[in-house]
Amino acid sequence: MILAEATPLSHHLATWLAGLLGMQPNWLFSAVGALLVATVILLIVVTPVGLGGVYLERKLAGRMQNRRGPNRVGPYGLLQAVADGVKLLAKEDILQRGADSPLFRFAPYLVFLAAFAGFVVLPFAPGVIAADLDVGLFYFLALIALETVGIVMAGWSSNNKWSLLGAMREVAQVVSYELPLGLAAMCPALAAGSLSLVAITDYQAGPIWNWLLIRHGYWAIAMVPAFLLFYTAGLAAAKRAPFDLPEAESELTAGFHTEYSGMRFGMFFLPEYAMMLSLSAVASALFLGGYHDPLGLSAPGGAFEGAWWWGFLWFFLKTTFLFLSQIVLRWTLPRIRIDQVMYLCYKVLLPIGMGCLVLSAALRLLG
Amino acid sequence: MTTIQGVRLDEGERAAPTLPRDILTEELVFNMGPQHPSTHGVLRVVLRTDGEVVREAQPLIGNLHRCCEKILESLTYVQGLPYVDRMDYLGALNMEMGLVLSVEKAAAVEVPKRAQYLRVILCEINRVISHLFAAGQFGLDMGAFTPFLYMFREREEGLTLLNEVTGGRLLYHYIRYGGVTRDVSDDWKRKCIAWCDQVAAHMDEYNNLLTYNHIFLNRTVGVAIIDRETALRYGATGPILRAAGVPRDLRKDMPYSCYEDFDFKVPVGPHDKGVVGDSWNRHRQRLLEIEESLKIIRQAITKLPAGDVSNPKVTRGWKAPEGEAYVASEAPRGEISCYFVSDGGKAPYRARMRGPSFYNISLLSETSRGLLIGDLIALMGSIDITLGECDR
Amino acid sequence: MTPAEALRSALPDAVEEATDAFVRVKAEKVVEAARVLREKCGAEMLHQISGVDRPPDKMEVVYHFARLKPAAFLCLKVSVPRSNPVVPTLANEWASANWGERETWDLLGIRFSGHPHPYRILLPEDWEGHPLRKDYAYPVEYHGVDCVE
């Protein structure tokens, strides 16, 4: 109900449905509306996100490596990721001897859920959001921890030592990197005075110097390091190179998903891209003005105030830029060793994060 | 006493018990390979680890034992040559050199000067190709995928060059007793020089992308040090030995096949970063050796004398007279040598091939103690083994 | 000092045959001979261990040592009876002898007494016979997989 009330889209849907049936909108319609929105988001956003991410990654990797990348399946190989998905669905699902069956089966769902549930709080455009939670940012950070639980379950239940090692690395890495990630995310929240992603985005309405990254010039002192920190810690939280240790192929064969086959593997494969994308989206909402354009046309009083397509375009551009930069990084950098990952987190990123937070607080007090 | 398929894993030297008594810790025994992305083939390593720290790594070989020596004893001289190619499939021409030099010395076969130069040119091209592959593969082990493809770009060009002369992309069967099979054209020589320029021009690219990458340096500098004594004790040769500071290169020390005619340096560790004998130095060593090899190729092509490319006395049914010889030569991975014994029969009586990887990988168990698993990968990648010659 | 001179002076009763190319010593003295080569002739590396089957009654183990400066190979030979081929191990002196001797045992069936780990290295542990012997009989099948057509 709270979800439905907070969401204009689902609220409209509920009213429309009730009107269709000639009844007063009550909580049942609200719930149905919210569910419908969630389903639509899952269909329209999530599937293309996963598949498109895979396609982009393979194509871009090919381009970086003087190759062509997939180009036989569909025009420009566009259907490649679809073929992968259908193939994974039709593949045998193996439960190996010695595996902890319930955990083994449940882990991929948990990871999938955790990665895609983050989309609920993403402000895609003005008014286009599944649920504008007051604690949206907090909710998002909490989901990253939930994903870790799924991965540990997968690694433990596989009864495979490589999986176990991968899961242990995942715990060590992601739990540690949540600290700098949270600290970096707190800086914009502090500046905007809210944990709601919509509120933070709207705080940055107006021309480009209103964006938190370079807000009024002097905010850049705190926000540029915080942004880089968020980006780096985000890479680690999404297990992307150079922090892809939990599934480091040359070390742990396939890490925590060594024993998974078929669609269960696909459920580890797609969330990785979802996680990358949602982290990019949150980064753009926190620091780069989210759905606001650099000229201030979407700001109150601007030409495109409240135009969802205009906002979505800018949100999409910013997010895709960050997403692609993650892919480029992955295909450029070697992998960091596990002790260096820990060193980087606790001795480099964490102090920087604290510094950023203190600076932001000071700026908030002064300005 | 833990025993895994006949391999005894020594107990003892357990980690000092720093944890409280009620936390139960246990050492893990991993089976790495034969199918593992960074064992470079079918090497199997049994690891005993304490979490991420390797307590013991026991390499187990033999999964690619292809009976090379028995086959050499069973087939005639000329028939046996292709099998030597298949020992080190990345540096096949250098493997041929290993056998042919011994047989030629034992049988006192004259090799025309032009053939000797051609051997040098093609062997050095092969060495460059092999080192490019090794360096790229090392990057791949460290998680950097793209440099590998960049190095493969030049490698493919080099393969095309070799293909044009020998007819094979990977395995050549080009060097024969008393010479080589085919001559090269002027056009090929021009292409070869152009290729040398191309590789030399791209060295900076590799260095920027991989060798001096900050993460790569952090991963490899000071990691898995193989010092001079260890290398000598285990018979490790080639880039490992030179990176450990021993200026031993058979092309300089015991010149064969006219290597004394060329002016080149032997790079010796430590190089500009890291400490002597660490993983980074072994990687850098290979890249520096590529540059020296390019120098040799350029000189050999300029100085290439006219004349025949094979000794007409060595015919199809040629046999070596009774005798024996031991000649070693410098292959990309170390010293390839052959203890050749002939009893005058149609086949060698005994042709004992020394695979450099066999000795190089044997030091894994001693060097790997106390490394992290990621470092073990760095060690294995920088040793750069080929299982074909390790198991023969 | 050539290996022949060094060995003749240090171990006069061990040397069976000495030429420029190689020195043949008694099997039980091979460890001492190898030590002499290391101390007097600068043999720093055991380059290669080869076994040669010489039917009907003899087998040879050939050690090639490498001297670094000036570069040279020093060759030491040992003959053992084919009926009971046993040679003392060098594995405690040179680490490279460890695997080399295991391989010689594996392929030729020459035993090295005192070896820390005297098992097959290339072939599986339950393989029959030693392939590089001249009278080796090719296997017909191994664990259910045919070896001949």
Place this chain on the structure above:
Amino acid sequence: MTEATRPGRPSYMPPPERFDPEVEQTILLTKAEWLVDWSRKSALWPLGFGLACCAIEMISTAMTKFDISRFGAEVFRATPRQADVMIVAGTVTHKMAPRVQRLWDQMADPKWVIAMGACTVGGGPYFKYGYHVVKGVDKVVPVDIYLPGCPPRPEALLEAIMRLQELVEARSKRLNGKDPGYTPPEKGSRQAKKDGLSPVEPWETAKAHKFDDAKKKTEEDEAKAKAAAAAAKKAAAPAAGAEGASGAPAAPKPERPARPPKPPETPEGGA
């Protein structure tokens, strides 16, 4: 869900039953089959598994110049669970054969095998004197595509991939009636195998799971052990030779066919 290690696993796709052709072409089922086969052929993920020389050419195929990723097959999986096609690239030895078989066992259905190179096709250059070389990987795993060459060029591997795609697609093409001149081949015939419609599933023909009972003593071994024991007894008690001869009748020493007499016995085992 099936257990991975269970031998004689049922086929991932049962042999197609022949319906009335009209029904076959109209119902949705066949269309779905087409979709599944299309996706399988378009996303053949190989197992990143190199054995010897051919592996280098396999890597070359994935690299810039040849670029197997055009076919969507550059996703070399390090774990057999996620791979579709095992490219056996290089010589399979007797020591390696159980592992190759095990990897094949660990792969999830549907799965295919490309035997790359002369060694895996039939022993290749090691056919005669290679005592430790398995003469063809089809002795341990079922092979779908044989790719000769020593080593095959990357172009050849690309063709093998394309042939495999045809093979994968063949079944649904037949089902969808895309091939009007098609009559179902005779059961178990050569043509049936070629069409990928063989009622004899590949794993039925494979000599699978022989390694499991490696320790199991065959009758032959038992007889041999008995003979050895008798001989040892004889040697230990020469005085009781007569008794030994009468008590334990000389068990005929089982000679393997085509094997010359054994060399003089040497003491085995470590020092």
